[in-house]
Amino acid sequence: MKTKTVLITGTRQVEVKEFDMPEPGYGEAMVKIHTCNICTTDWQLWTGARAGRAKLPTAQGHEMAGEIVALGPGVPADLQIGDHVAFGHEGCGQCYYCKIGKEARCQNRIGRLTLDGQSGSFGMSQYLTVKASRLYKMNPDLPYEEAGYLEPLATAIHGCRRLRIEPGEDLLVIGAGNLGLVNAQVARAFGARVLVSEIQDERVKLAQELGFDTVNPAKEDIVEFTKKWAGEKGMDSVILAVGATKANEQALQVIGLTGKVLFFAAGYPAPELKVDSNTIHYREWELIGTMSAAPEDFMLSAKFLNTGVVKVGKLISYRVPIDEAQRAFELAATPGNYRVALKMW
Numbered sequence: 047m048k049t050k051t052v053l054i055t056g057t058r059q060v061e062v063k064e065f066d067m068p069e070p071g072y073g074e075a076m077v078k079i080h081t082c083n084i085c086t087t088d089w090q091l092w093t094g095a096r097a098g099r100a101k102l103p104t105a106q107g108h109e110m111a112g113e114i115v116a117l118g119p120g121v122p123a124d125l126q127i128g129d130h131v132a133f134g135h136e137g138c139g140q141c142y143y144c145k146i147g148k149e150a151r152c153q154n155r156i157g158r159l160t161l162d163g164q165s166g167s168f169g170m171s172q173y174l175t176v177k178a179s180r181l182y183k184m185n186p187d188l189p190y191e192e193a194g195y196l197e198p199l200a201t202a203i204h205g206c207r208r209l210r211i212e213p214g215e216d217l218l219v220i221g222a223g224n225l226g227l228v229n230a231q232v233a234r235a236f237g238a239r240v241l242v243s244e245i246q247d248e249r250v251k252l253a254q255e256l257g258f259d260t261v262n263p264a265k266e267d268i269v270e271f272t273k274k275w276a277g278e279k280g281m282d283s284v285i286l287a288v289g290a291t292k293a294n295e296q297a298l299q300v301i302g303l304t305g306k307v308l309f310f311a312a313g314y315p316a317p318e319l320k321v322d323s324n325t326i327h328y329r330e331w332e333l334i335g336t337m338s339a340a341p342e343d344f345m346l347s348a349k350f351l352n353t354g355v356v357k358v359g360k361l362i363s364y365r366v367p368i369d370e371a372q373r374a375f376e377l378a379a380t381p382g383n384y385r386v387a388l389k390m391w
């Protein structure tokens with residue numbers, strides 16, 4: 047099947063090229079992709095901020111959704127032609143991390159393709175053939191660009207599981223960008239009392255529309271505010287949904303004894319964290335990293351999207367046709383915008 051695919055070819059350069067997508071083999075499905083949302087990882091490769099993280103040209107894109115148009119033999123009957131699906135990651139099942147049940151950290155993740163000498167995840171394509179086990183069924187009433195949140199939402203779920211959220215705990219999310227507001231909704235679904243910190247007024251407003259209490263540390267003292275909001279003990283946990291030295295400082299200022307901090311976001315250049323180990327010892331702090339997601343996270347992500355527990359409709363800023371991919375990347379890289387959905391048709 048002929049497919050148009052978006053390639054990142056250089057700094058601030060994209061190209062739409064045509065490839066031959068193979069028909070599905072044993073255990074595989076071909077998906078007609080309707081949308082692919084441009085992730086921060088994608089546009090930061092485009093701007094050059096993540097130079098070296100992928101060899102150019104590269105076929106990026108992992109936040110896509112579409113419908114099954116062909117099935118190879120050996121696909122279980124719960125997937126049918128016409129089903130709406132979104133894409134998850136899948137581990138190799140063979141490496142050390144897969145074997146110990148930490149599939150999110152698989153070192154040979156399945157899903158990279160090489161077509162006509164070009165390799166990548168090929169999410170920004172009109173058609174994509176993948177192992178059917180990577181597909182998650184999505185509610186057909188959910189717009190495709192919202193179904194495309196399966197992957198980022200799964201990473202937030204993975205993080206909240208690593209944070210071991212307790213019912214009723216006081217949790218601060220720093221940053222009301224895309225993943226800040228997704229993380230905040232997951233933490234709430236996991237039973238936390240959630241406060242969102244953000245300095246841009248537009249984003250503060252959106253956090254409030256989603257039902258969150260907010261604090262703007264550019265206008266208010268965040269330590270004072272959190273002590274009023276959560277009591278003298280301070281916050282029980284913090285999710286850092288921005289990668290910035292200042293945010294790291296604030297996280298350590300607001301957590302109390304036995305506080306937990308989840309480092310959800312990367313920042314470029316790499317943010318610093320200044321803390322001496324005695325403080326971690328005496329205060330029994332936990333500093334937790336997280337990245338990626340495992341199949342159990344994708345399953346819950348699909349459920350949260352399909353049933354409206356997590357709402358992402360307001361997080362789509364623009365919908366741009368594939369032939370205007372250059373403009374789509376420019377919009378995605380514009381500060382203040384949420385997700386930009388590439389429309390493949």
Ligand SMILES: [Zn+2]
Binds near residue numbers: 198
């Ligand atoms: Zn992503």
Ligand SMILES: [Zn+2]
Binds near residue numbers: 140145154155
């Ligand atoms: Zn593996």
